[in-house]
């Protein structure tokens with residue numbers, strides 16, 4: 454058995470891992486989805502017979518928890534779940550570190566959701582069984598990204614096959630600041646060579662550390678809004694994937710037109726997100742939030758667009774799109790089952806057709822630093838219960854002046870300090 458693999462951020466899965474998981478998901482759909490409903494798994498296999506998955510959810514969930522549980526049951530395994538924080542010891546003040554060291558005795562795999570940013574990292578650090586992050590505050594939601602990417606791959610197979618030769622223009626829309634699905638998705642889109650067009654609701658742009666990482670770690674070329682004109686004004690920024698050097702030269706240092714930018718291809722995918730009311734401050738609550746519906750999508754650039762949404766929708770996505778072939782969000786939700794079946798089988802090494810690759814290489818060279826405090830109030834390291842056993846820890850991203858990234862929530866701070874030790878893995 455290989456070392457335990459956790460999925461805390463989307464970068465815990467290499468491109469090779471993701472390709473293998475998608476091939477497994479395809480195979481489950483081919484063998485288990487009836488011809489009349491080809492996106493929907495039915496029946497049961499024996500792949501995970503004798504295995505147990507535990508869901509530790511301290512936030513509401515319908516799709517993520519049910520699709521994980523459905524995936525495990527369809528694989529022939531069993532599930533232990535808590536949908537309600539009041540029914541777990543979290544409500545008595547038990548820490549994540551203690552909870553996972555108890556639950557690992559009862560289950561082979563733990564899926565955790567928490568409002569605390571970095572909670573899944575803590576769980577993974579303490580558990581000896583694989584931990585999957587099902588959403589930690591505004592930080593990340595990597596398995597939603599697997600479903601999103603899988604939907605894009607099924608909707609745009611020619612792009613997936615020939616990613617270096619073809620463009621995929623993906624517009625991300627809505628609450629880009631607080632939406633955790635967005636934060637995992639943009640890194641994956643950048644890795645798989647899609648162009649990202651950011652159209653935030655007023656005041657809800659991508660956090661500055663996510664923007665910085667896109668530029669410096671994922672080599673995206675940023676076209677700032679001030680160089681955009683006319684029809685592009687709604688875009689806050691455009692990130693052009695760095696895979697195509699000729700495009701970088703084409704766009705550098707001058708105004709671009711929407712036709713140039715989109716290579717006459719239009720918007721291939723429109724990813725709508727809801728206003729994350731539970732994570733916002735009073736000022737943000739007043740933000741005007743646009744509605745995406747058939748009227749909004751009447752421009753020619755949206756003629757062949759796939760409309761995705763992680764759901765639930767509130768008011769930002771019109772019901773008139775449900776009958777429109779461009780709306781693929783219910784299909785995206787259905788893919789939650791085959792994709793999560795594939796992920797479970799992959800992490801637990803249950804399917805003999807695939808052998809998990811070694812985990813992506815550790816980020817060696819990044820020094821670890823203690824003694825600063827994370828500035829993010831929602832970080833797990835600032836939670837009174839968790840701080841009984843956690844110390845604030847950072848990775849040094851840039852030196853002099855220091856730019857530090859919290860090991861847990863990955864927010865960044867600038868600080869004047871001396872690194873003290875070297876770490877092996879984020």
Ligand code: NCD
Pocket residue numbers: 516517588594597633634726727763764765
């Ligand atoms: C998302 C989440 O929980 O972050 N939902 C989901 O898991 N499908 C999106 C949201 O709640 O807005």
